[in-house]
Amino acid sequence: MPPASRAVPAVRATSLLVGYGESADSAVCPPVTIDVAAGRALAIVGANGTGKSTLLRAIVGLLAPVGGKIEVLGREVDEREAHFRAAVSTVMDEDASFPSLTVREHLLLLARGHGVAQASALVTELIAEFGLTERARAMPTALSSGQRRRMLLASAFVRPRRLLVLDEPEQRLDAGMRDRLAQRLIAERADGVTVVMATHDPALVATVATEALLISEQSARRTSPKDAVAAIEAL
Numbered sequence: 001m002p003p004a005s006r007a008v009p010a011v012r013a014t015s016l017l018v019g020y021g022e023s024a025d026s027a028v029c030p031p032v033t034i035d036v037a038a039g040r041a042l043a044i045v046g047a048n049g050t051g052k053s054t055l056l057r058a059i060v061g062l063l064a065p066v067g068g069k070i071e072v073l074g075r076e077v078d079e080r081e082a083h084f085r086a087a088v089s090t091v092m093d094e095d096a097s098f099p100s101l102t103v104r105e106h107l108l109l110l111a112r113g114h115g116v117a118q119a120s121a122l123v124t125e126l127i128a129e130f131g132l133t134e135r136a137r138a139m140p141t142a143l144s145s146g147q148r149r150r151m152l153l154a155s156a157f158v159r160p161r162r163l164l165v166l167d168e169p170e171q172r173l174d175a176g177m178r179d180r181l182a183q184r185l186i187a188e189r190a191d192g193v194t195v196v197m198a199t200h201d202p203a204l205v206a207t208v209a210t211e212a213l214l215i216s217e218q219s220a221r222r223t224s225p226k227d228a229v230a231a232i233e234a235l
């Protein structure tokens with residue numbers, strides 16, 4: 001993986017408005033202006049329905065902004081471009097897996113599709129890290145919801161990445177797995193990978209985040225991880 005340039009923010013939002021209509025009137029949350037530097041981790045926090053997932057969809061190019069601007073790794077978002085697909089790894093709510101492939105086959109296909117060297121060894125490691133060794137030959141339909149979530153998380157780490165965009169990565173994970181995920185995200189940061197995650201998990205914010213964006217009906221404002229933890233606990 002090429003080293004991330006520290007000069008260019010991994011994510012830069014300028015008066016960004018996100019929503020499901022055609023114009024700024026349809027924005028689901030107040031405007032967002034934020035820079036996230038390479039190797040940092042931004043936690044996006046706020047009550048249900050405040051627009052966290054919608055904001056992530058705009059960052060990964062699934063939804064065009066209804067106002068303002070969003071740049072990822074120094075360029076306007078176009079998820080069809082090869083450089084974007086090579087650099088941006090996501091775990092979103094609506095993620096799908098191949099219905100006819102086992103856990104191991106799904107991960108291998110992703111790794112090979114992204115040109116990862118020694119894909120088989122990496123897949124074996126990730127399957128162990130995400131506690132799926134016993135289920136490596138299972139079809140997705142035969143997994144528990146937590147196991148399926150683990151497979152989708154492992155999918156994010158089986159491919160090259162400079163930016164990880166995660167929508168409530170703690171969902172459906174037990175306490176041990178949440179802790180392991182936090183350790184993995186800390187290691188990712190140490191490798192220069194940027195993390196942007198929407199989360200309701202105070203432990204994940206406290207251990208992984210270097211900064212936070214607190215969204216409410218009134219504002220979307222940058223805050224410290226400590227204040228974000230307090231805000232989650234007050235919701």
Ligand SMILES: Nc1ncnc2c1ncn2[C@@H]1O[C@H](COP(=O)(O)OP(=O)(O)OP(=O)(O)O)[C@@H](O)[C@H]1O
Nearest residue numbers: 020028046047048049050051052053054055168198
């Ligand atoms: N596909 C959609 N079309 C229209 N409105 C939507 C769509 N998806 C979400 N919304 C609305 O947009 C607003 C923001 O939703 P969003 O999912 O971004 O919130 P969130 O902060 O991620 O919430 P949660 O914490 O519950 O996951 C909500 O009012 C929601 O009902």
